[in-house]
Amino acid sequence: MKKQKILVAYGSKHGATAGIADEIGRTLDQDGFEAAVVPAADVRDVSGYDAVILGSSLYAGHWHRDALRCAHRNAEALAERPVWLFSSGPVDSSAEQHDIPPVRGVAKEMERLHVQGHVTFGGSITAGTPGRIARSLVRHGKGGDFRSPEQIQSWAHQVASEMRSRAEA
Ligand SMILES: Cc1cc2nc3c(=O)[nH]c(=O)nc-3n(C[C@H](O)[C@H](O)[C@H](O)COP(=O)(O)O)c2cc1C
Incomplete structure (x- = not known):
């Protein structure tokens, strides 16, 4: 049987969310899907995909504009x-401990696009992250990489399992 194609599109300023998208793509590939991991700014046409996962990092309570524009354009x-949908942000272990609801703008997209679900993953700010605020956070011991491969893989397996159920229905 032909593999189902899933697009994993992401908005990322400094690469942390791109890493999450890669992890999701790898997991979906392992689960028998054909995943394409693409920056949201490069997504012009989603009609060739059986499903789409769209994610973004959060800055001051908002998704990256590339991801929002991708949602609007398509x-x-x-x-x-x-x-x-997925969001990435909290630079602490909160996202692993409990469900973090979407920010207002993302909740609106969820309704508009009738999405299946949303998850918030931990984010990352390390010494290599550019920007004044990031540097200051790291200097004050408030940085770290809080992306959990286990949480990301587990969520991607869940998406894969829902896609399989839909195919069988
Ligand atoms: C200036 C600044 C503002 C941020 N605002 C938020 C925020 O509002 N909510 C949140 O959860 N994380 C926030 N973060 C954390 C980022 O979302 C996190 O570092 C993320 O992993 C960055 O991903 P990217 O490298 O893909 O852009 C902020 C980080 C910076 C540097």
Whole structure:
């Protein structure tokens, strides 16, 4: 049987969310899907995909504009296929401990696109992260890489399992 294709699109300023998208893509590939991991700014047409996962890092309570623009540009085609969203941000272990609801703008997209689900993953700010605020956080011991491969893989397995159930229905 032909493999189902899943697009994993992401908005990322400094690469941390790109890493999460890669992890999701790898997991979906292992689960028998054909995943394409693509920066949200480069997504022009989602009609060739059976499902879409769109994610972004959070800055001051907002998604990266590349991800929001991708959602708007492809709204019609996205509403016609299963879509999952993810946010990445908290630079502490809170995202692993409990469900962190979407920020307001993302909640709005969830409704508009009738998405299947949303998850918030931990983010990352390390000594290599550019920017004044990031540098200051690291200097004050408030940085770290809080992306949990286990949490990301587990969520991706869940998406894979829901896609399989849909195919069987
Ligand atoms: C200036 C600044 C503002 C941030 N604002 C938020 C925020 O509002 N909520 C949140 O959860 N994380 C916030 N973060 C953390 C980032 O979302 C996190 O570092 C993320 O992993 C960055 O991903 P990226 O490298 O893909 O852009 C902020 C980080 C910086 C440097």
